[in-house]
Every structure is written in C-alpha cells, then in structure tokens.
Amino acid sequence: MELSDNDIALIEKYQRPGPRYTSYPPANHFQEIDDPTDLLAATKTSKAPLSLYFHLPFCETLCWFCGCHTITTIKRDRADDYLNLLEKEVELFSQILLPGRSVVQMHFGGGTPNFLTGEQINRLGSIIKKRFQFSDDAEISVELDPRRLNEEHVAAFARMGATRASFGVQDCDPEVQQAIHRVQPQEQNFAAMDLLRAHGFTSINIDLIYGLPRQSISSFERTLQAVLELSPERFAIFNYAHIPWVKPAQKNLERHGLPSAAEKLGLLKLCIETLTTAGYEYIGLDHFALPSDELVVAQKNKSLQRNFQGYSTRARVEICGFGVSSISQSAGAFRQNEKELDAYRAALENGCLPITRGYCLTQEDRLRGAVIMKLMCDLSLDFDDIGAKWGINFQEHFADAISQLDELAADGLISLTSQGLKVTSLGRLFIRNLAMLFDAYLTQKQGRYSSTV
Known part of the structure; x- marks a missing residue:
C-alpha cells in the first residue's frame, strides 16, 4: 500500500515521542512513596465494583520485542512461591475493603499466565474466590501463549469463569518470527482457538504488532489473511514500541533493521483497510472488533472506557492490581507495586502491601x-x-x-x-x-x- 505525498508530509510533521494514554497522567509521572495511606484512602471508603488484575510474570523464553515486565525461567516451582506471595497480598488487601464489594471484571496478564500448571491455576482460583465475591455477569479474561497451551490450562481458567481470552500472534511470517525470537506456526494458533471454543470461550482477541523487523506490506498482508482464518471477535494491532533504554533485549531487533515511520503507517493503513473490508469495526487506537461486539456498541453509545488493560465497557470500577509491577486505579489515585520480586516479597513478609509508586489526582x-x-x-x-x-x-x-x-x-x-x-x-x-x-x-x-x- 503506497503512501501519498500528503501522508509522508504528515508523518514528518507529527512523528514524535508520546504516551499511549492508558492513564492520565502517564505512569512515568508516578512518584516514589514511603507511605501509601493517601493512595489507599478512597479505596477504604469506596463501594464501587471491583476490577481485579493479576500479573503472572513468568515466561519460558523472552520475545525480543516485549515491553512487559517478565521473569524468564523454566522452573515451574517458582510459580508456587509466587502464588504464596499473591495469597498474602490478596489477604492484606481484602482487609481494607468495605464488605459487600462485588467483582465485575477480572483479568490475568503477564508474562504468560499459562506458564502455571493446571493445578497451580486451580490454586490461584481458590485464593481469589476465598477473598472476593463475584457478580453473576462478571467478565473474566486471560492472556495465553499458544506455543505452550494445553487443555489443562484452558479447562482450569474456564473453571474460574473465564470466557474471554487474548493471545499474541504478532506476525505469521517465518522470517519475522525468527527475527523477534518467537516462532509460532499457524497450526498452534488453530489449536488454541479450537481448545478455547471447546471450553466455552465466547470472545477471543488476537494481538498483532506492526513495525517489527523484516515486515513488509506484502508479508503483513499474508499475515492478516492468515489470522482472519481464525475468526476472532477482536483484534489488537499494536504499533511496536521500541524502548531499548527500558528493555535492552529490544536491541537485538536493530541488527535486522526496523521499518521507517512511513512504512509503519503503510502497515497500519493496510490493517485498517483489510480488517474493515472483512467486517470488523475500527474502534480506536489499534483495536478492531466485530459489529456485534460490546466494545463497538459502547463506542456508539459513548460509554467506552480506556485503562491499563486497553479498551473496556466497565465504567466507574476500581482497578485492583496484584503481583509484581501491577498498577491499580481508584477514584482519586494510581498506585503501582514493586517491580522486582525480592522487593515485592520483602514488603509482604513485613506485613505491608507492596506499593512503591503512585500518584494522587x-x-x-x-x-x-x-x-x-x-x-x-x-x-x-x-x-x-x-x-x-x-x-x-x-x-x-x-x-x-x-x-x-x-x-x-x-x-x-x-x-x-x-x-x-x-x-x-x-x-x-x-x-x-x-x-x-x-x-x-x-x-x-x-x-x-x-x-x-
């Protein structure tokens, strides 16, 4: 897809660093804190419904494009230790809540939530259900890695009530996959879809990334046609964020060459044209959904929301994050947990919530x-x-x-x-x-x- 002279001129004019606005102010404005009392004040008195987020940081291998907070390991017993810490954090946090607050939304992200075994996922579910009560229509979702997904994982999350899932494909081209250190044949994607559908998942989102090394218009067109065969309800097609000063592993991508801003805009235009032609609605920043999807409906009636998990239909909820690096959002404040596992553990062992940064609005x-x-x-x-x-x-x-x-x-x-x-x-x-x-x-x-x- 060729860009016009006007497109090129606009790229040159508007290309600059800028936030993605999953919060305002953005997280880089959060401040180090010693006492989280002010950050938790609204939480202690609020009766708003809850949206829970659990950060499960473990991955067996590191994808070089990744900007998430992860821990690379193949030792499954590290997840047992982490679940001990999550249980302590959930217990401490539940003690400050007014009784009767209902959970209307829950999301598991990472990392790779299906790094956990089925037994470990079952234990996580027990930890959560012991401390929280859920509404009958609670929306429960999970991020998954098709490369290491089995029926035990899917069944365990389904038992927790999960009906929504998201998984990364990023790109289907073998050369791109080699360059980004994430080899994922299409048959693994089909197998993941089949498992999720068989266990009652009714909404599946597929993630792609444009702006990766070795991508071209022709190669990404083939990727789009391949993922359309999976028939997901949603797509999230992200602009690759190159931040090697934060994520040094991203420097590995530079030796393959990264697309220019003009090439990236061409890839985005291709996505918009291809997916809208296929019947998806373009919601906003990199997100697409079928016309019947609740995100599309919410945008049309002007009730769509945006938070750290992306676009959402749940307004006036308090987002409560658990695990290393997770971010929470109350009516008047943001707060963020310790990013390093040792510091996270030390706070909990001292009987304190592991909050290290925050911001009062x-x-x-x-x-x-x-x-x-x-x-x-x-x-x-x-x-x-x-x-x-x-x-x-x-x-x-x-x-x-x-x-x-x-x-x-x-x-x-x-x-x-x-x-x-x-x-x-x-x-x-x-x-x-x-x-x-x-x-x-x-x-x-x-x-x-x-x-x-």
Whole structure:
C-alpha cells in the first residue's frame, strides 16, 4: 500500500515521542512513596465494583520485542512461591475493603499466565474466590501463549469463569518470527482457538504488532489473511514500541533493521483497510472488533472506557492490581507495586502491601484525563457538554490546545466547529498526537516515550 505525498508530509510533521494514554497522567509521572495511606484512602471508603488484575510474570523464553515486565525461567516451582506471595497480598488487601464489594471484571496478564500448571491455576482460583465475591455477569479474561497451551490450562481458567481470552500472534511470517525470537506456526494458533471454543470461550482477541523487523506490506498482508482464518471477535494491532533504554533485549531487533515511520503507517493503513473490508469495526487506537461486539456498541453509545488493560465497557470500577509491577486505579489515585520480586516479597513478609509508586489526582488531572478519554474513546469532543459537566468555559480553560486545532483541521485530522471537534479517518492514525494537545505534563516533563507514528 503506497503512501501519498500528503501522508509522508504528515508523518514528518507529527512523528514524535508520546504516551499511549492508558492513564492520565502517564505512569512515568508516578512518584516514589514511603507511605501509601493517601493512595489507599478512597479505596477504604469506596463501594464501587471491583476490577481485579493479576500479573503472572513468568515466561519460558523472552520475545525480543516485549515491553512487559517478565521473569524468564523454566522452573515451574517458582510459580508456587509466587502464588504464596499473591495469597498474602490478596489477604492484606481484602482487609481494607468495605464488605459487600462485588467483582465485575477480572483479568490475568503477564508474562504468560499459562506458564502455571493446571493445578497451580486451580490454586490461584481458590485464593481469589476465598477473598472476593463475584457478580453473576462478571467478565473474566486471560492472556495465553499458544506455543505452550494445553487443555489443562484452558479447562482450569474456564473453571474460574473465564470466557474471554487474548493471545499474541504478532506476525505469521517465518522470517519475522525468527527475527523477534518467537516462532509460532499457524497450526498452534488453530489449536488454541479450537481448545478455547471447546471450553466455552465466547470472545477471543488476537494481538498483532506492526513495525517489527523484516515486515513488509506484502508479508503483513499474508499475515492478516492468515489470522482472519481464525475468526476472532477482536483484534489488537499494536504499533511496536521500541524502548531499548527500558528493555535492552529490544536491541537485538536493530541488527535486522526496523521499518521507517512511513512504512509503519503503510502497515497500519493496510490493517485498517483489510480488517474493515472483512467486517470488523475500527474502534480506536489499534483495536478492531466485530459489529456485534460490546466494545463497538459502547463506542456508539459513548460509554467506552480506556485503562491499563486497553479498551473496556466497565465504567466507574476500581482497578485492583496484584503481583509484581501491577498498577491499580481508584477514584482519586494510581498506585503501582514493586517491580522486582525480592522487593515485592520483602514488603509482604513485613506485613505491608507492596506499593512503591503512585500518584494522587488533582481536579485538573481528572478534567484533562476525562477529555483525553473522550477523545480516544468517542473520537470527538463536545466543548459545551464538557464545560457544563466540569463547570468551566472549555475554550478559555484549554485556550492553548484550542489555538492549535485550526492547524490540525487544515491537515485533515479533525473537523472543527465552535461547538466541538470530530476526529477524521485520517486523524485516527494520529490520535495520540491529538490527545497530547490536552496533556499539561508534556511541557513540564517530556519523559521518554515510543514514537506516535
């Protein structure tokens, strides 16, 4: 898919580092803390439903593109020790909650959740069910690795009530797979789908990454056709985030050469054209779903949410993260656990929740976070509506951002009126750049982010 001269000009103009806005402010603005009392204040008094996240960090091998917090090992008994720690954390956390709070959502991420054996997954389920009560319609999901998935894993997660799953394919081309250190034949993907369907999973998401070494338009077109044969309900097609200063293993990819910004935008355009032609709706930042999917429905009725797990339909929930590096979000604060296993263990052995970083939101943070959320979920802003809800004059409060909108409209990224804006099809490709206009922290502390294009 060839890019026009206008596309190239826009890439040159808008290519810059920027957050993905799974939170506002982004996690690099979290601060080291000694006492988490303020971060937990809202949690102790809230009656909001809960969304649980369990970080299971173990992987047998390291994929060189990975930006997640992982522990590479083949020793399954390390998971037993980790479950002991999770049990202690869950016990400590449950003691600060008001009784009767219901879990409406739970997600297992990693790492590789199916690194655990079926028996270990069963034990994890018992730990959770002992301390939490679930609503009848609770949404339970898990990330899986098809390369090491068996029926024991799937059956164990199904017994916990999981009906949603996500697994990474990344790319189907053998040369790309060799370059990224993740060889995954298509028959493994089909086997995973068959296992999940047989055990009652009704929503399956497939992850792909564009911007990897040795990818081309023709090779990625073949990948898209291959994954469409799997017939998932959703796709998450991520822009590869090259951050070797955080993840040194990513330097291995540089020897193969990485696609240029123009080539990456061409790959994204190919994804949009191919998947929408195949009947999927383009939701927002790299996400696609079938028209009947609840994410699509939520976007149309303007109730779509965005958090650390991506897009969600569950509003006004408190996200409670467990395990190393996990992030939690209450009504007024973010908090993050220790990233290193030894520090995580030491805190728990001292009878303390392993919280090491966090951030208490100001009213201005809440306002700007709501605006960025609206922009990335609804792909539009109603200035008067937001102003009325927050008791501000939108144009005056965001005068700096407003002053830049005419230029974006001239570039075809938005349609603009005095009452608001709508993101165009072209503007979706630069949605992070649009959100950055409303970010008060970029001028104060740039931080190191992946490129927006």
